[in-house]
Every structure is written in C-alpha cells, then in structure tokens.
Amino acid sequence: MKDFLGQELEVGDHIASIESDNESPTLSVVTGFTPKKVRLRPIHDEEATGLRFPTQVFKIDATEMFAKLLYTAEDKIGQELEVGDYVFASDGSYIDPVLYTITELLPFKVRVKRLDNEHDCRNTRYNNDVLKVDPHFVTIHALKKTY
8 A cells, every 4th residue: 555655554653643623633543544544643643543545645754754753752832842841731620730850752642640649640641741941940839738
C-alpha cells in the first residue's frame, strides 16, 4: 500500500495525517492494514486507533521527527521546558491546580511528579496543558504552606 506521495507503507512506519475533528496534523504509527485503509495509532495516545485511506497519510522520517519533539518541548505559552522545571497544571481529576516538577520529556508530553505528594506515581501531561512556573514562586508557595 502506498501513501499520498507514493511511498510504500509498512507496519511500524511513522506517518502524518489530518485529524478530522480539528483539521490539525497528527503523527501516528502504522499498526496494520485493511483491504483499503491504513490502521494507525496516534503517537500521543497509546489507546486510540484510527483508519485512513493511504492517500490521506504520508510517511515521515521518525528519527528527525522525534529529535525535534524531544528537544523542543514548550508549554502552553511557548516557554521552553526542561527536566527539573516546575509547572502548574490540573490534578487530572477536575480543575484543581497542582504544582509539579518535570522528570522526563516525552514526545508531546512531559512526565511530572507532584510537589505535595512524595508517593505520587509519575503522571504524564501534554506539553500544552502545563505552564512553566518561576522557581522563586514555588519557594514562596512552599513557605506559605509551612507557616
């Protein structure tokens, strides 16, 4: 099966396609084929799957793509993110704000650890769902909670 540009597609290839709900480009992995379509899984969602006609996708260089994603992590307002940075985000259950520290950079996501819970398992958040926080504000917040 060949993509939009005529490149041969195989299981495991990285492809780009357009999301139908918001017309944004999405990066995916080819997981299989039907007689007429390509089965895919978006790289930012381990559980989602989809189908596209081969003319709706094109194969991309995964090495170059991941290098760019890993080294250009930015928060919601475009601030560069690094391991050890403090970020502000939802706790994942509702809209309660939580302070986290970044423990790992992932494609499209950051792995974070809650500052107020030493038993917190390391959660992931999408880069555009966090805001980088100045370490001085984190220190002031911690001092206020102590006294």
